Amino acid sequence: MTNIIGKITLSFQTFKAHRLRSFLTTLGIIIGVTTVIAILSLIEGLNRSVASQIQSIGSDLVFLQKHPMVMAGPRNLEEIANRPDLTPDDAEAITRLSSVDVAIPEISQQASKIKYRDHEVAQTRVTGSDENYSRVNNRFVESGRDFTRDDVLHRRSVGIIGSYVASNLFPEESPVGKELNIRGHRIMIIGVFKEKGAFLGQSMDNFIAIPYTFYEKIYSQRRESVIERAFFGYSVDIKPVPGKIEKAIDEIRELMRRRHGLTFDKPDDFEIGTQQRLMEIYQNITRVGFVAIVAIAAISLVVGGIGIMNIMLVSVAERTREIGIRKAVGASNQNILLQFLTESIILALIGGIIGIIFGVLLARLVSVVSPLKAAVSFWMIVLGFGFSAAVGIFFGIYPARRAASLNPIEALRYE
Amino acid sequence: MAKVSIVCRGIDIYKTYWRGKIPVEALRGVNIEIKNNEYISIMGASGSGKSTLIHILGCLDSPTSGEYYLEDKLVSQYTDLELARIRNKFIGFVFQNFSLLPRLTALENVALPLFYAGVKKRERVEKAKHILNKIGLGDRMAHRPNELSGGECQRVAISRALVNEPKIIFADEPTGNLDSKTGAEIMEIFDYLVEEGNTIVTVTHDQNVAGHAKRIIKLKDGLIQHD
Numbered sequence: 151m152t153n154i155i156g157k158i159t160l161s162f163q164t165f166k167a168h169r170l171r172s173f174l175t176t177l178g179i180i181i182g183v184t185t186v187i188a189i190l191s192l193i194e195g196l197n198r199s200v201a202s203q204i205q206s207i208g209s210d211l212v213f214l215q216k217h218p219m220v221m222a223g224p225r226n227l228e229e230i231a232n233r234p235d236l237t238p239d240d241a242e243a244i245t246r247l248s249s250v251d252v253a254i255p256e257i258s259q260q261a262s263k264i265k266y267r268d269h270e271v272a273q274t275r276v277t278g279s280d281e282n283y284s285r286v287n288n289r290f291v292e293s294g295r296d297f298t299r300d301d302v303l304h305r306r307s308v309g310i311i312g313s314y315v316a317s318n319l320f321p322e323e324s325p326v327g328k329e330l331n332i333r334g335h336r337i338m339i340i341g342v343f344k345e346k347g348a349f350l351g352q353s354m355d356n357f358i359a360i361p362y363t364f365y366e367k368i369y370s371q372r373r374e375s376v377i378e379r380a381f382f383g384y385s386v387d388i389k390p391v392p393g394k395i396e397k398a399i400d401e402i403r404e405l406m407r408r409r410h411g412l413t414f415d416k417p418d419d420f421e422i423g424t425q426q427r428l429m430e431i432y433q434n435i436t437r438v439g440f441v442a443i444v445a446i447a448a449i450s451l452v453v454g455g456i457g458i459m460n461i462m463l464v465s466v467a468e469r470t471r472e473i474g475i476r477k478a479v480g481a482s483n484q485n486i487l488l489q490f491l492t493e494s495i496i497l498a499l500i501g502g503i504i505g506i507i508f509g510v511l512l513a514r515l516v517s518v519v520s521p522l523k524a525a526v527s528f529w530m531i532v533l534g535f536g537f538s539a540a541v542g543i544f545f546g547i548y549p550a551r552r553a554a555s556l557n558p559i560e561a562l563r564y565e
Numbered sequence: 566m567a568k569v570s571i572v573c574r575g576i577d578i579y580k581t582y583w584r585g586k587i588p589v590e591a592l593r594g595v596n597i598e599i600k601n602n603e604y605i606s607i608m609g610a611s612g613s614g615k616s617t618l619i620h621i622l623g624c625l626d627s628p629t630s631g632e633y634y635l636e637d638k639l640v641s642q643y644t645d646l647e648l649a650r651i652r653n654k655f656i657g658f659v660f661q662n663f664s665l666l667p668r669l670t671a672l673e674n675v676a677l678p679l680f681y682a683g684v685k686k687r688e689r690v691e692k693a694k695h696i697l698n699k700i701g702l703g704d705r706m707a708h709r710p711n712e713l714s715g716g717e718c719q720r721v722a723i724s725r726a727l728v729n730e731p732k733i734i735f736a737d738e739p740t741g742n743l744d745s746k747t748g749a750e751i752m753e754i755f756d757y758l759v760e761e762g763n764t765i766v767t768v769t770h771d772q773n774v775a776g777h778a779k780r781i782i783k784l785k786d787g788l789i790q791h792d
Contacts, residue, residue, distance in 0.1 A: 480653020480681040
């Protein structure tokens with residue numbers, strides 16, 4: 151025990167004698183660990199926010215779409231475009247399934263600009279759905295009223311706006327009862343959704359929901375291009391009976407195959423996804439980023455480690471006489487080995503600690519100046535610490551062994 | 566007075582080292598026996614092999630051939646770790662150039678062998694202080710080597726050699742870097758240590774220094790010329 155403390159004290163004495171040199175040596179590790187901590191905590195922050203966003207869409211939803219959730223790699227767009235469109239009737243049929251609580255049709259597009267007197271909002275999403283929209287999407291109508299069956303059946307020109315639209319178009323008055331104009335159609339605002347917040351700096355409240363029957367009137371032109379036909383049609387959002395999500399997926403698949411007249415030898419011409427699946431896809435994407443970061447970090451840590459090895463070799467050469475003296479008074483090879491190894495480990499750890507501090511500060515800074523929210527976890531700090539200790543051991547062992555294997559008399563003669 | 570016994574014995578010791586591609590025969594068959602409480606001076610011109618001999622006797626170097634025994638044990642059979650223990654506890658070494666660690670204080674330098682012996686800190690400090698007081702450096706303990714005179718440095722080095730109570734002390738030109746007055750003071754310390762029962766071997770080419778010893782071994786061209 152006294153030996154360990156003695157060795158650590160000894161190391162610090164050496165660093166004090168070479169303050170600038172020690173700092174420059176650890177720079178590689180500082181930069182490596184800083185990068186790892188900063189980027190990991192940003193990815194972690196992103197993950198958490200995505201997870202909470204996906205959950206806030208509504209718990210345990212099942213999505214029925216014409217196109218796959220994520221288009222990974224080249225796919226036959228033509229094939230997807232030629233599939234039959236999903237329709238509000240499909241949603242109605244799915245709602246009648248025993249494992250399904252409720253299903254809604256959903257279709258949306260982005261409006262370029264919406265104006266009200268001298269105020270305007272841009273990139274507002276216009277979504278067509280039915281009276282169960284808020285129930286399925288975990289939305290809540292804060293003021294005014296929700297859609298009714300009649301609004302949908304009678305193709306009423308009514309809309310419920312997101313809180314972002316409300317606060318930007320109507321900063322001083324209540325929006326309920328006011329009229330907006332989209333593509334020459336007047337829409338009467340009947341309600342305002344409660345705020346959901348921003349996701350990756352983009353507001354989730356910049357949208358307006360209208361009955362899908364009315365939506366079809368506003369966006370009545372045919373979808374011509376392959377992309378439009380593949381992606382811009384209806385999808386169906388399904389809320390299954392609690393605990394029956396697997397059964398719901400089976401029933402929906404069976405129903406849709408029947409409705410599309412598919413024989414048993416034909417593949418599905420629709421896609422069924424779940425939030426679980428969405429989460430997995432997202433995690434796969436971030437995993438790629440994660441691996442890339444680890445690779446970059448590994449390179450910078452190797453560079454840092456070589457820096458440490460270099461300076462330790464210099465240190466061994468400079469202190470050859472010291473090693474000789476220590477051996478002459480009874481230091482064993484192991485004593486010398488541990489002395490130099492302790493030094494390189496502590497050097498690396500100091501770099502690691504500084505890197506952790508810088509990394510956390512950098513992540514905080516990014517959180518302050520950008521919409522990305524960093525989340526520093528304990529395991530990252532442990533990782534940073536462990537990595538730098540490993541670098542210290544790995545790159546310190548060779549110089550330390552060289553020091554330990556010096557012949558005492560040759561070391562003593564060294565000038 | 567301790568009983569007379571053989572501390573170390575070298576039989577037919579050869580040492581050849583290479584200066585580039587040229588072999589240098591530093592020792593060419595030296596036989597030597599050192600008894601307990603002896604005070605020996607090894608003399609010889611530079612290049613006579615006296616330093617090589619004392620390094621081998623002090624286990625800092627190993628012979629090319631020949632047998633060297635410490636208390637009847639063959640040194641060549643020791644492992645590196647055992648050799649380190651022997652250098653630590655059995656042998657005390659004093660060098661011409663003092664060989665103190667510049668960053669450590671006098672006290673820390675003296676306590677260094679105790680550190681490697683695994684002695685607890687408080688005991689290390691106590692023992693080192695005791696010896697430094699005895700050797701007359703009680704007021705210089707916190708000084709670093711560059712703040713001490715040559716004579717003081719050598720006294721620190723002697724204290725360091727003594728601190729683990731070794732069976733034998735080797736001194737390689739202990740007065741070589743000192744003026745004659747300081748050198749004489751150091752020799753008085755050796756005289757006193759022998760009186761106390763220590764075994765001392767010095768290497769020197771200085772007749773005055775050798776004069777203190779009770780036995781003089783003259784070395785020439787790697788051979789003992791006179792014992």
